[in-house]
Amino acid sequence: MSDETGAPAGAPTARVEVRKTYKLFIGGAFPRSESGRTYEVVAADGRFLANAAKGSRKDGRDAVLAARKAQPTWSAATAYNRGQVLYRVAEVMEGRREQFVADIVDAEGVSSSDAALQVDAAIDRWVWYAGWTDKIAQVLGSANPVAGPYFNFSLPEPSGVVAAVAPQESSLLGLVSVIAPIVASANTVVVIASSARPLPAITLTEVLGTSDVPGGTVNVLTGEAGEIMPWLASHADVNALDLTGINDSALAVSLERDAAGTVKRVRRPSPDADWFASPGLSRLRAFVETKTVWHPLGV
Amino acid sequence: MTRLASIDSLPDANPGSLRRFLHGLPGVDEVGARGRVDALGTRSIKNEAKAWAIDLSIRMVDLTTLEGMDTPGKVRAMCAKAVRPDPTDPSVPSVAAVCVYGDLAATARAAVGDRVHVAAVATAFPSGRASLEVKLADVRDAIDGGADEIDMVIDRGAFLAGEYARVFEEIVAVKEACGTAHLKVILETGELRTLDNVRRASWLAMLAGADFIKTSTGKVTPAATPPVTLVMLEAVRDFRDATGRLIGVKAAGGIRTSKDAIKYLVLVNETVGDQWLVPDLFRFGASTLLNDLLLQRQRMATGHYSGPDYVTID
Incomplete structure (x- = not known):
């Protein structure tokens, strides 16, 4: 047998590793950057890890288009259904736990037990926000007493398309803590992953792509925020x-100024948050608009 | 692409002569046409050239509504938009024409005055299945309503059955009924199946007296595609070489983005030359294209991306 194949018996040829090409996540698909650019991603110890797509402003525009297109469907889904979909993200993440741990060990240079804690916390965070989807209206909404023969309700509605920048340090838990509340409150999101540590975010896109999240609901760009x-x-x-x-406060101020041109809601929290702490409602509350309805009594 | 070497003699209305001529036209290299279109589609049009192309595209739009649910109010709203596409910016040019069903031509004419053309679809649009008398009555109705451009459909059934003379005579009769109004002949290329047929139908329409040849009704998929438009532009070019007459081309249906529109302009420029880059000789039949052109224009004017909240919903 060995004579026929030309390879000596007992000395198998070394397998050529299949390297992944890292791409963006826009509208449920994985396109390359429109600009064709990539940048080198290195591990915490300086070792080369991969080339990732370097998103451009046109990728940003495409992602906003996808997010806008997905918005009516995602916000029209029942809160219960959105909860199921977000819970499914947690389920699929659980199946890829080892990969997430390895990604975080590479990206952040932490021990694998610390990385595992972060992965567990990120999965739990999806579950936590999944539970909130059908409770936001009760907690943030209200029945208001008015001096007239009316029912008066206030209800939270999604703001629409949110552009977010994921934390630069916490590559997975920070990212999940930013996007989960945005989509839980029925918005769609374009998020720019951590620039130096994008690989856990890219693995998360593969989870999102296979977990019933409608295409365009979450769009992830890699590159420079x-x-x-x-x-x-x-x-x-x-x-x-x-x-x-x-993290650059001058940039944040200029972004806030740009946002004022079209009266956008802006959330600019303190950059050094403890991502393991209980998140509270502040992020769920950030991107909703309150609609108040008057309804005549007795009709 | 190859030019026709020469047209020895143009046919008359005699069925045999027409058939011999149309079947004597060289076949279209479909792979070559696609390749040519793809190659031209990669041209990068930026900055000042893009701004110029967007304004030209706006001036070439036939703003169209052809729905069973069209109301006089909707037509009036569309006419207002045709005259002044972006009310916040008076530097935006008017479109070329509004395109409506014949019964709404009067409403459209009253709304636009003489500021833009009024095109009406006629001859049992979109199927073209009616007797010649009915089709001519349809045309006269639209003209009486104030239409100065008539978009007629050819009888695709007759064309595909090889009854070229019947199609020819129909176009001649409609042209006569049009009087001074411009006649656009819709080939409905999606139903003609092959590019050879598109070339034949283009010649047939031009020989019969069309002022414009138009790809599609917009009711059949595929509607306008770049390869089909390329073949029609080539037919127009060869017809000019043979007769000296300039025939317009209208690409209608399925063109939704500024990028697509600019690709068509490149195609026109490279096939028939910049002489055709005027609203009198090239048109876009579209409804949603105008919004995208306006968004791109706003983006170039303001320096930031605009959104659908800043144009009207049609």
């Missing part, structure tokens, strides 16, 4: 900004 965000901040079809991952 400082390059893409000014275009999203001034984009007239973006309804809100989440500047969590902007």
Whole structure:
């Protein structure tokens, strides 16, 4: 047998590793950057890990289009259904636990037990927000007493398309803590992953792509937030900004100024949050608009 | 692509002569046509050239509503938009024409005055299945309503059955009924199946007196495609070489983005030359294209991306 194949018996040829090409996640698909650019991603110890797509402003525009297109479907789904979909994200993440742990060990240079804690917390966070989808209206909404023969209700509605920057340090738990509340409150999101540590975010896109999240609900770009965000901040079809991952306060101020041009909601929390702490409702509350309805009594 | 070497003699209305001529036209290399279109589609049009192309595209739009649910109110709203596409920016040019069903031509004419053309579809649009008398009455109705452009459909059944003379005579009769109104002949290329047929139908329509040849009704998929438009532009070019007459081309249906529109302009420029880059000789039949052109224009004017909240919903 060995004579026929030309290879000596007992010395198998070394397998050539299949390297992944890292791409963006827009509208449920995995396109390359429109600009054709990539950048080197290195591990915490400086070792080369991969080339990732370097998103451009046009990728940002495409992602906003996808998010806008997905918005009516996602916000029209029942809150119960949205909860099921977000819970499914947690389920699929659980199946890829080992990969997430390895990604975080590479990206953040932490021990695998610390990385596992972060993965567990990220999965639990999806479950936590999944539970909130059909409770937001009860907690943030109200029946208001009025001096007249009317029922008066206030109900939270999604802001629409949110452009967010994921934390630069916490590559998975921080990212999940930013996007989960945005989609739980029925918005769609364009998020720019941590620039230096994008690989856990890319693995998360593969989870999102296979877990019933409608295409375009979550769009993930890799690259420089400082390059893409000014275009999203001034984009007239973006309804809100989440500047969590902007560490440069001058940039944050300029983004806030750009956002004012089209009166966007802007959330700019303190950059050094403890992602393991209980998140509370502040992020769920950030991107909803309150609609108040008067309804005549006795009809 | 190859030019026709020469047209020895144009046919008369005699069925045999027409058939010999149309079947004597060289076949279209479909793979070549696609390749040519793809190659031209990669041209990058930016900055000042893009701004110019967007304004030209706006001036070439036949703003169209052809729905069973069209109301006089909707037509009036569309006419207002045709005259002043972006009310916040007076530098935006008017479109070329509004395109409506014949019974709404009067409403459209009253709304636009003489600021843009009024095109009406006629001859039992979109199927073209009616007797010649009915079709001519349809045309006269539209003209009486104030239409100065008539978009007629050819009888595709007759064309595919090889009854070229019947199609020819129908176009001649409609042209006569049009009087001074411009006649656009819709080939409905989606139903003609092959590019050879598109070339034959283009020649047939031009020989019969069309002022414009138009790809589609917009009711059949595929509607306008770049390869089909390329073949029609080539027919127009060869017809000019043979007769000296300039025939317009209208690409209608399925063109929704500024990027697509600019690709068509490149196709026109490279096939028949910049002489055709005027609203009198090239048109887009579209409804949603105009909004995208306006968004791109706003983007270039303001420096930031615009959104659908800043144009009207049609």
